[in-house]
Amino acid sequence: MTVDTQHPPAARPMAGLDLWGVVVRLTDAPMRAVQRLLGERRMPYVFLLPNLAFFGLFVFVPLGLNLWYSLTGGAALFPSQRPYVGLQQYGFLFDCGNILDVSSCREDHFWRGVHNTLFFVVIQVSLMVLFSLATALVLNRPIRGRGFFRAVYFFPVLLSPVVVALIWKWILQRDGLLNAAITTLGGQKIIFFVDPSWAMFWVIFVSIWAHMGFYTLILLAGLQAIPRDLYEAAAMDGTRPMRVLLRITLPLLWPNMIVVIVLALIRGVQTFDEVFVLTGGGPGTSTLMVVQYIYETAFANQSQNFGLAAAASVVLGVVLFVLTLLQLGLGRRKAGA
Amino acid sequence: MRWRYALTAILLVSAVLFAQPSFAQSTVRIAWYSDGNEGEVLLDLLKRFEAANPDIKVVVDQMPYKAISETLPVQIASGQGPDIARVTDLGGLARYTLDLRPYLKDPAYWEKNFGPFLAWMRPTGDTQSIPGFMTQLTVTGPFVNKTLFEQAGITMPGPKATWDEWAKAAKAVADKVGAPFPIAIDRSAHRVFGMVISDGGKVFDDKGEPAVTDAGFKAAAQRLYDWHKSGIMSRELWGSVSGATYRGANEEFKNGQVVLYMSGSWQIAQFDKTIGDAFDWTAVPNPCGPSACTGMPGGAGLIAIKTAKDPKAVGRVMDYLASEDVLREFDSRALFVPGHLGLSASGVDYPSASPLAKQALVVFTQDVGSVAPLAYRLQGYPYNRVIFNAVISRLGQAISGEISLDEAYKRIDADIAQEIAVRKK
Numbered sequence: 001m002t003v004d005t006q007h008p009p010a011a012r013p014m015a016g017l018d019l020w021g022v023v024v025r026l027t028d029a030p031m032r033a034v035q036r037l038l039g040e041r042r043m044p045y046v047f048l049l050p051n052l053a054f055f056g057l058f059v060f061v062p063l064g065l066n067l068w069y070s071l072t073g074g075a076a077l078f079p080s081q082r083p084y085v086g087l088q089q090y091g092f093l094f095d096c097g098n099i100l101d102v103s104s105c106r107e108d109h110f111w112r113g114v115h116n117t118l119f120f121v122v123i124q125v126s127l128m129v130l131f132s133l134a135t136a137l138v139l140n141r142p143i144r145g146r147g148f149f150r151a152v153y154f155f156p157v158l159l160s161p162v163v164v165a166l167i168w169k170w171i172l173q174r175d176g177l178l179n180a181a182i183t184t185l186g187g188q189k190i191i192f193f194v195d196p197s198w199a200m201f202w203v204i205f206v207s208i209w210a211h212m213g214f215y216t217l218i219l220l221a222g223l224q225a226i227p228r229d230l231y232e233a234a235a236m237d238g239t240r241p242m243r244v245l246l247r248i249t250l251p252l253l254w255p256n257m258i259v260v261i262v263l264a265l266i267r268g269v270q271t272f273d274e275v276f277v278l279t280g281g282g283p284g285t286s287t288l289m290v291v292q293y294i295y296e297t298a299f300a301n302q303s304q305n306f307g308l309a310a311a312a313s314v315v316l317g318v319v320l321f322v323l324t325l326l327q328l329g330l331g332r333r334k335a336g337a
Numbered sequence: 338m339r340w341r342y343a344l345t346a347i348l349l350v351s352a353v354l355f356a357q358p359s360f361a362q363s364t365v366r367i368a369w370y371s372d373g374n375e376g377e378v379l380l381d382l383l384k385r386f387e388a389a390n391p392d393i394k395v396v397v398d399q400m401p402y403k404a405i406s407e408t409l410p411v412q413i414a415s416g417q418g419p420d421i422a423r424v425t426d427l428g429g430l431a432r433y434t435l436d437l438r439p440y441l442k443d444p445a446y447w448e449k450n451f452g453p454f455l456a457w458m459r460p461t462g463d464t465q466s467i468p469g470f471m472t473q474l475t476v477t478g479p480f481v482n483k484t485l486f487e488q489a490g491i492t493m494p495g496p497k498a499t500w501d502e503w504a505k506a507a508k509a510v511a512d513k514v515g516a517p518f519p520i521a522i523d524r525s526a527h528r529v530f531g532m533v534i535s536d537g538g539k540v541f542d543d544k545g546e547p548a549v550t551d552a553g554f555k556a557a558a559q560r561l562y563d564w565h566k567s568g569i570m571s572r573e574l575w576g577s578v579s580g581a582t583y584r585g586a587n588e589e590f591k592n593g594q595v596v597l598y599m600s601g602s603w604q605i606a607q608f609d610k611t612i613g614d615a616f617d618w619t620a621v622p623n624p625c626g627p628s629a630c631t632g633m634p635g636g637a638g639l640i641a642i643k644t645a646k647d648p649k650a651v652g653r654v655m656d657y658l659a660s661e662d663v664l665r666e667f668d669s670r671a672l673f674v675p676g677h678l679g680l681s682a683s684g685v686d687y688p689s690a691s692p693l694a695k696q697a698l699v700v701f702t703q704d705v706g707s708v709a710p711l712a713y714r715l716q717g718y719p720y721n722r723v724i725f726n727a728v729i730s731r732l733g734q735a736i737s738g739e740i741s742l743d744e745a746y747k748r749i750d751a752d753i754a755q756e757i758a759v760r761k762k
Contacts, residue, residue, distance in 0.1 A: 196737070281582070288580070
């Protein structure tokens with residue numbers, strides 16, 4: 001088979017009804033006109049324009065609207081009907097005697113959400129990275145049924161967060177599977193969701209269970225990219241396994257670890273659906289996360305405090321932006337190295 | 338011959354393509370939620386309406402109550418709502434309602450039969466409009482598992498018993514039979530305010546502004562707090578979720594785990610259908626406090642929305658559904674206490690109800706007569722949802738041990754002031 005590289009498709013003689021050729025001919029003349037008008041160097045922007053318009057409409061316009069809402073008050077929905085209040089909503093959010101003592105804050109639920117989210121992120125991300133790494137290391141070894149175990153660990157990632165939360169709620173409720181097992185073994189039923197410590201424990205556990213497979217996969221890919229000859233050389237030198245892990249595996253896996261840490265951090269800060277369905281933010285507000293605070297302030301039970309919710313969204317957006325910059329920065333350093 | 342076949346074919350195709358119905362059909366969209374079988378009853382009634390009115394098609398969007406209370410208000414505010422909606426936050430949605438008077442056959446009939454409840458649906462300052470009607474009148478009150486009392490060998494407290502007497506009896510029963518919930522109250526401040534008013538709570542100050550955390554309120558709040566400490570109420574309902582999230586105990590009651598369940602008349606149909614003869618249950622009059630023995634009135638209203646595309650068609654649908662015969666059948670089949678004064682006076686038969694459900698309907702109908710005027714006033718207050726949200730959110734925090742009751746009182750007052758200020762902007 002030969003390929004005609006000399007003549008692009010539009011220039012080739014058409015055989016029968018060549019639809020592609022018709023389309024190219026139809027667009028050829030106007031595109032040439034645009035190119036004559038703008039010059040060749042500006043043509044890439046013309047091709048990017050449809051995507052930019054789409055992105056702008058569905059990302060930048062809502063962003064701008066959210067920012068505007070955060071500067072307005074009242075309960076009206078349409079921006080034109082909302083009075084401008086400047087930075088008042090941000091003032092309400094940050095009106096705190098001491099941010100470590102939430103009872104001194106005007107918007108105590110917001111700060112409870114911030115504290116809970118920070119606690120959740122620190123513990124969940126640390127444990128997630130640890131467990132993902134351990135699992136990836138095991139699954140990278142030539143064990144029996146390796147393919148099966150890889151699928152098993154990845155399977156929860158395919159489930160919707162709501163389904164995950166409902167499954168675990170069913171397991172953990174008063175008459176759930178776990179309590180049935182406990183009572184069968186002679187123990188007393190534990191009402192997990194009325195105890196703040198248990199509730200937070202299960203929120204973190206379920207989150208790790210649901211997402212660990214994804215991060216394990218990233219680390220597994222990193223492990224498989226490490227040249228085998230390094231391990232062979234280490235084995236010939238009689239290097240101890242722990243030293244191999246610390247001196248070869250972890251340093252070479254570090255770029256993937258950075259990706260996992262930053263992605264898990266961003267995902268952790270955004271946590272909402274699983275926790276909302278599993279504990280509803282309770283008991284009290286012990287598992288209330290920032291995103292749930294935003295949702296409840298705007299929508300739950302006709303709260304309709306859209307301005308305050310938008311201001312909290314902007315604060316959350318800034319945090320996520322910083323985390324994204326961190327990821328980009330580390331990614332560039334990796335590329336530079 | 339061939340051209341004749343061709344001509345015939347062309348004529349037939351043209352007839353199909355260009356045939357128009359002899360009338361233009363309007364579509365009326367209703368957003369509806371159900372506690373029991375009322376959705377099925379409505380669809381059945383609407384079939385008859387559509388048969389008699391072929392120019393109107395009625396589409397019923399059945400949705401969960403959570404969507405009605407959280408998604409629908411935003412839809413309506415953005416102008417994307419249905420033409421008619423069945424809602425419970427009548428005051429909160431009053432500003433979006435359509436005044437049906439120009440589209441009704443006989444507005445005087447509506448004034449005469451729905452008069453006292455129309456005030457709940459009207460925007461502030463409006464004393465004339467007719468935005469809709471009550472599909473049911475509800476009143477909060479307790480259900481009791483009679484079988485558990487019988488198994489425990491304990492006599493049920495009488496009609497004028499106090500909350501404390503009921504608590505003592507329910508705890509004794511639960512301890513004896515091993516029921517996990519002596520008393521369960523829906524996680525909703527609406528259920529609590531009957532107790533608050535019975536304890537002497539005034540809710541409003543002399544100027545008519547909310548002044549919730551008075552002595553009566555504190556007495557009721559302290560009682561609820563103590564009940565959670567002593568195990569009379571389980572923290573699973575009030576202490577296990579955050580904010581103003583609703584949690585009912587109807588499933589626990591149906592499973593025979595609750596001795597006394599404080600909910601309301603809307604539960605009768607589902608209890609009748611699902612409990613069957615698993616155990617005997619009954620409704621009892623609202624327990625008493627020092628000031629009253631009242632529950633909270635309420636109910637679901639069917640309101641017309643201002644953005645309705647064809648208000649005339651909406652008026653015809655509403656006229657049909659609110660007519661005495663249709664409403665009588667609706668209430669009778671759905672086991673509802675009527676929110677129609679004519680039907681209240683003449684009474685509604687419930688032939689499909691079991692003896693237990695019939696008895697419960699009698700108790701709740703009598704309870705309507707003993708509802709305190711303040712309870713009606715609170716129900717009609719346009720910002721009542723703000724009060725309810727603040728109370729349940731903060732009491733929930735106190736009960737879960739996150740804040741003290743005193744801190745909860747301060748936060749309730751602050752939350753109410755802040756949220757009402759937002760709405761008045």
